[in-house]
Amino acid sequence: MKLTLHTAPEVPLEAEVIGPTSLNGLTEAEVSALTVHHGNRKEALGEFFTVTGKMNGRLELEGDLSFVKLLGKGMSGGQMIIDGNVSGHLGVGMSGGRIVVNGNAQDWVGEDMKGGSIIIKGNAGHMVGCVVRGAEVGMQGGEIIVHGNCKNEAGGGLRRGLIAIGGNSGDFTGLNMLAGSIFVLGEMGIRTGAGMKRGSIVSMKPAQMLPTFSYSCTYQPIFLRFYLNYLRELGLVIDDAWLTGSYQRWCGDSIELNKGEILLYHS
Amino acid sequence: MSSTLRIVNGKVYDPANDIDGQVRDVCILDGKIVDSVPEDAPTIDAHGMVVMPGGVDIHCHIAGSKVNLARKFQPEDHRYDPHPGTEYTRSGSGGVVPSTFATGYRYATMGYTTAMEAAVPPLSARHVLEELEDTPIIDKGYYVLMGNNSMLHQLLEKGRMEEFREAVAWWVKATKAYTIKLVNPGADEMWKGKKNANITALDQKIHAFDLTPRKVIKALIDVANDLGLPHPAHIHCNNLGHSGNYETTLETMRTAEGRRVHITHIQFHSYGGEVGKNPVSAARAISDFVNDNPNISADVGQVMFGKSVSMTADAPLAWMLRHVKERKWINADTECESGCGIIPFEYQQHVYTHTLQWAIGLELFLMAKDPWRMVLSTDHPNGGSFLNYPRLIRLLMDRDFRNQEATRVNQKAIGKTSLPDLTREYSMQEIAIVTRAGPARLLGLKNKGHLGVGADADITIYDEMDNKEEMFNAARFVIKDGHLFIKNHEFCADHSGRIFHIAPEYDKSIENEIRSFFDDYYSVQFDNYPVSDTHVHNTEVIANIPVT
Numbered sequence: 001m002k003l004t005l006h007t008a009p010e011v012p013l014e015a016e017v018i019g020p021t022s023l024n025g026l027t028e029a030e031v032s033a034l035t036v037h038h039g040n041r042k043e044a045l046g047e048f049f050t051v052t053g054k055m056n057g058r059l060e061l062e063g064d065l066s067f068v069k070l071l072g073k074g075m076s077g078g079q080m081i082i083d084g085n086v087s088g089h090l091g092v093g094m095s096g097g098r099i100v101v102n103g104n105a106q107d108w109v110g111e112d113m114k115g116g117s118i119i120i121k122g123n124a125g126h127m128v129g130c131v132v133r134g135a136e137v138g139m140q141g142g143e144i145i146v147h148g149n150c151k152n153e154a155g156g157g158l159r160r161g162l163i164a165i166g167g168n169s170g171d172f173t174g175l176n177m178l179a180g181s182i183f184v185l186g187e188m189g190i191r192t193g194a195g196m197k198r199g200s201i202v203s204m205k206p207a208q209m210l211p212t213f214s215y216s217c218t219y220q221p222i223f224l225r226f227y228l229n230y231l232r233e234l235g236l237v238i239d240d241a242w243l244t245g246s247y248q249r250w251c252g253d254s255i256e257l258n259k260g261e262i263l264l265y266h267s
Numbered sequence: 268m269s270s271t272l273r274i275v276n277g278k279v280y281d282p283a284n285d286i287d288g289q290v291r292d293v294c295i296l297d298g299k300i301v302d303s304v305p306e307d308a309p310t311i312d313a314h315g316m317v318v319m320p321g322g323v324d325i326h327c328h329i330a331g332s333k334v335n336l337a338r339k340f341q342p343e344d345h346r347y348d349p350h351p352g353t354e355y356t357r358s359g360s361g362g363v364v365p366s367t368f369a370t371g372y373r374y375a376t377m378g379y380t381t382a383m384e385a386a387v388p389p390l391s392a393r394h395v396l397e398e399l400e401d402t403p404i405i406d407k408g409y410y411v412l413m414g415n416n417s418m419l420h421q422l423l424e425k426g427r428m429e430e431f432r433e434a435v436a437w438w439v440k441a442t443k444a445y446t447i448k449l450v451n452p453g454a455d456e457m458w459k460g461k462k463n464a465n466i467t468a469l470d471q472k473i474h475a476f477d478l479t480p481r482k483v484i485k486a487l488i489d490v491a492n493d494l495g496l497p498h499p500a501h502i503h504c505n506n507l508g509h510s511g512n513y514e515t516t517l518e519t520m521r522t523a524e525g526r527r528v529h530i531t532h533i534q535f536h537s538y539g540g541e542v543g544k545n546p547v548s549a550a551r552a553i554s555d556f557v558n559d560n561p562n563i564s565a566d567v568g569q570v571m572f573g574k575s576v577s578m579t580a581d582a583p584l585a586w587m588l589r590h591v592k593e594r595k596w597i598n599a600d601t602e603c604e605s606g607c608g609i610i611p612f613e614y615q616q617h618v619y620t621h622t623l624q625w626a627i628g629l630e631l632f633l634m635a636k637d638p639w640r641m642v643l644s645t646d647h648p649n650g651g652s653f654l655n656y657p658r659l660i661r662l663l664m665d666r667d668f669r670n671q672e673a674t675r676v677n678q679k680a681i682g683k684t685s686l687p688d689l690t691r692e693y694s695m696q697e698i699a700i701v702t703r704a705g706p707a708r709l710l711g712l713k714n715k716g717h718l719g720v721g722a723d724a725d726i727t728i729y730d731e732m733d734n735k736e737e738m739f740n741a742a743r744f745v746i747k748d749g750h751l752f753i754k755n756h757e758f759c760a761d762h763s764g765r766i767f768h769i770a771p772e773y774d775k776s777i778e779n780e781i782r783s784f785f786d787d788y789y790s791v792q793f794d795n796y797p798v799s800d801t802h803v804h805n806t807e808v809i810a811n812i813p814v815t
Contacts, residue, residue, distance in 0.1 A: 135343035136594065 001031070001056075003049040005063025005084075011039040012087060013048060016070040020059045020078025020097055028052065066106070072099050075116070088125065091118050094142070104148070113161070115142045119234070123148035126170065131157025137178065139163075145234055152189065155182040158199060162227075166236045174201045177260065183227065185236065196253050196260035202227075204242055204265040213252030218266055220246050270749055271296050271304040277313025277728060280699040281320065283708070283717035287696045293318060295724040298749035302720055311744060311751075313728050319699050320716050321380025321725030321747065322656075325706035326501075326531050326566045327647040329370045330384045330398035331409070332391040333578050336597055337364045337609045337648075341576070344611070355758045356403070363574050363611075363648045371403035371764075375753065377656060378727030378742035380764070381707070381715055384409035385501065385531065385646075386450055386580045388605040389416075390791065392442035396803045399766050404747055406715075406725075408767035410501050411442050412580050413487055414449030415456055417603035418784045420476045423486055434781060435490045436773035441797035443768040443806070445710075446498040447491050450580040451505050453480040455606035458583045465583035466505045467542075469518050480505055484522050492526045494771045495811035497711025499527035499564075507584050510540035513549035517556055525562050529709060532568020532646040533557075534628040546623055548684040550630035558636040564709045566644040569628035569659055570621065571651030572676075575612045578649065582606030603788050614651065622680035624650075626673075632663055633689040638697050642705040656702070657739035663693040663701075664735045698735075711812060712767070724749040766806045 001023065014037040017023070023031055032046030045051075057078040065071070066085040073089070076096045085103040095114040100121070107125035110118050111132055124146045130153050131138030138157030149167035156172065158180040165182075171189035174182050177196045187205040194210060202224065209215075225243050232238040247263040272295040278288045294304040328334055338345070341362065348361030350369035359369030374382055387395045387409045399407045413419060413435060422431040439447065453473035454466040460474035469481040484502065491500040504519045506512035516536040520528070530536070539549035557563050577588050582598055585608015589596045592612075599607040614621040628650070635641035643660075647653040662669050673681055681687065693701075707716025714723040728744040745753035752760040778793075785793040800806075 132346060133342045134340065 001028075001051065001053045001058070002060040002062065003031075003045075003051055005048060005061075005065060005068075006050050007048050008064060009038055009048060009067045011067070013038050013068045014070050015045070015068050016073035016092075017045065018059075018061070018068075019072040019075040020055075020057060020080050021075040022073075023055050023059060024057070024078070026055060031055075066104075072097075075099075077116075085122070091116070094118075107151075109146075110139060110142070110144045113139045113142045113144070117143045117145070120144075120146045120148070123167070124150040124154075124165075126151040126153055127156065128154040128165070129158060129161070129163045130155065131176070136176075139180070145231070145236070147236065149186065154184075155180070155201075158182065164231050164234075164236065174199065174260075177201075181227070183231065185238075193252055193260055193262050195256055197257040198259045200261050200263065202247075202263045204239070207262070207264055209250055209262070210252065212254045213250045213262065214254065216249045216251050216261075218246050218248050220244065221249075221263065224263070270298075271308035272311065272724075272746070272749065272751065273304050273308045274311045274313050274318055274726065274728065277316050277318035278731065279318045279718065280695055281718040282696050282700045282704040284719045286718070288317075293718055293726065295726075295746070295749045298724050300718055300720055300722045300724050311728070313744075315731055316743060317695065317729045317731050317738075318718075319378070319727050319729070320703045320707070320718055320722070321727050321745070322374075322378050322702050323706040323710065323712070323716050324374070324379055324382040324644065324647075324653065325529075325642055325709060326385045326568070326644045327382050327653055328385055328578050328649070329382060329407075329647070330367065330402060331387045331395035333386075333580075333599075333607050333609060334364060334384075335394070335398070336599075336607075337576050337578050338366065340595065340597065340609070341611060344574070353758050355752075355761045357761075363576050363652050364578075367398050367401040368403055371405050372758070373654060375404040375745055375747070376741055377654070377739065378729065378745055379405060379653075379656075379702075380725040380727070380745070380747050381406045381712070382653075383407065383445065383710065386410060386412055386448050386503070387442075387444070388412045388580065388601040388607075389438055389442045389444075389796075390601055390604055392444070392798050393802065396443060396766060396798060400763075400803055400805070402764075404752065404762045404764055406764040406767060408445035410446050410448035411439060411444035412450060412605045413438065413447045414452035414483055414502075415454070415580075415605050417456070417788065418781065420456065420473070420478055420483070421784075423482060424476050424478045428486070430777060430780065431486060432490050432493060433773045433777035435487070436494055436771040437777055437781060439496075440770050440773065443766070443770075443798050443803065445768055445809070446496050446501055447487055448501045448503070449484060449487055450503040450605070451507065451584065452483040452487075452502075453478070454505060454581065454583050455600075458586075458606055459600060463583070463586060467509075469505065469515060469522070481518075481522055484519060485524075488523050488526055488528050491528075493814060495814040496769060496771070497809050497812055498709060499529055501529045501531055503531050503579075503581065504536045507535050507579075507581060508538075508587065509542055510538050510544055510546040511542050513537050513539055513553055516553060520556055520560065520563050523562060525560075527562050528564075530557075530563060530565045532644065532650065533565040533641075534568045534570065534624060534631055534650070535646070537627050537631065538623075545619060548623065548627050548630060550627045550634060551685065554631055554634035554641075557641060558634075561637075561640070564640040564642075565631075566642045566646075566706070567628050567631050568644055568646040568650050569632075569655075570614050570624040571645055571655040571659060572614045572616050572621070572625065573651060573655075575614060575651045576648040577608070577610045577612045579608055580605045582608050584608065585610055588612065602790060616676045619677050619680045622677035623683065625676065626681055626684040626686045629662060629669070630684055630686055630689065632693070632701075633686075633691045638693075638700040639705045639708060641701070642709065643701040657736045660693075660698055660702070660739050661734070661736040664695075664698060666690060666692050711809065763805060766803055767809050768806060769811065770808050771811060
């Protein structure tokens, strides 16, 4: 099934009904009649999208969706391919399936995610795979791959799963993370891993460490090769030198458990 | 314009008027229950349904500064529980601590039409009254904290009982409160004065004062009785949550010396065992004492499994609970008046203490000989959200369900209680007592909790079902002050309830003394402190009762 944006919303459109799981088994007419929130008004989905084709587990979206929020909320399977930019809260709480965005995404990609994968070919905003405000446990599984850059608090409160950023990340990467892995192939902002308990943050560029992190050693972690080869398969650009290179290992955050690690490519 | 309504064919439960399930008409004229209405009055056919007065919650935390703090620091709790608006009602957010609008609507959906906010420091009076005003449909009021008040402590220490009484009366009137509340009397003063200190016995000296908790308790029980407050002093005893605290609770009740007093969330104060060790049930001792002493009334403060929020003026208790999970918490000081602590919490079935608390609450219900004096509460949201009431009602009415639930909890804890031996099942009439007639009578609200002529037309109509949880979950019709606002489970109108408060008389000369105390110690000017009559709307002053 394909949804093509024919009328751009003037204010954010909350379209949590759009997703391969929620549209499963619906006809074109039924999908067009679904309710979306346009600002504080309820409108039919057909007011904004042209619906064509039959739903067979694969949903395509086309157009500039930079005002369309909550796409793929709670999806548990299937594929959603988006050609264009999307707004925030993409794949909130998803537990399975795959979202591919051939464009940029805004804040809160994959918040509260439990499984499945999200691939952003462009850049992402703040809070990639981040815990919702007030809670402690964030993303609990799955993977988020951003080919470009992302902004602050990527992987905040991460509990399980993989977040990989092809470009640079903003400040507070892995804030309060509990476990899981974050890869940033470019540069990270300041205060990486603040308050982290366990888990790994890996970067290929030098980074400024918080004073509550302590340098432990420089070594060649073999497990990184598996990760990096996997990321290469997913289309991220991996330098061969990274596969065999040495990494500085920093332990922290000592204001918490001190069982987390930050690995920085050394040479 | 006069509005009339007649409810026909329903089984009426009105314990205050000895009506126990008889099918009879209930007639309403202009918001009051009347003997009869004209033949052509609009009619609700309540065939196969149960008609009861609207529910009355004697103890909950639904408005004010601490409730608002609990809302603000739990965005994750509201997130998955939005409360959408309808054509008639406003939107809000739910969770364990719902927003003001959602609170009113959700109480109403269960058939509750009156609820009392149970602990507010005098300084927060304006805040709580404004929030209560924004809590739709239900009638409400609040209890003002007096048990840790520095000025009152000073007067008491010097034995100036006349001035003490006048000052209490001034405070209650100035803040438009409904009664006096004591929370762990004396302990906030200890807590502020000395690191992590708490009161452990009634005859312990209160930090900087030549005073004991027993003196404070006795003085405030006496003042409430002497002033003829419609609801007596409402006491959260010392030592809440500690093993062996039932003796403190018994001592507190003895301190009343036969005068009226209300002990709140008594379940939290009914633990045997040694301090620092696992508690055991002391429900039997507490229940026997309450059964034998008609001057004592209590609400249970049942613990229900699942999410809760501990919010209390008992700052040292919050400090203790903070160590259970070491997660986010708030502790606060309210100048010369009180303390405060807020901690998100979860009661879990496999945990010994939580199961024991759950079982003790049920024991207290099932051992109570006089349900008029042992009424229903969960100390919302401390023991669990008020939305648990229907489930609690089912636990009381349905022995099989109770036994089945008891197999899912910590068996070691259940083995230390007499719950498996208690076979009593509450009747519909007894449920009407503990949720409506009882609390209304204890509060001294003469027009609430019954369907006699002259009562406020606050009426709930439930479908009669075998599953009492489903039955009490959503009333089919709810009428408030004669207005039908829930029809076939859907809101068909909105309504704003009244705020009840009392206005005891006092000798004006006490104001000078309080003024000088304010000049010395308060951050607020004395003249700005009392809540003026024009500040809140839709209020009703409940008259004092004759002093005996």
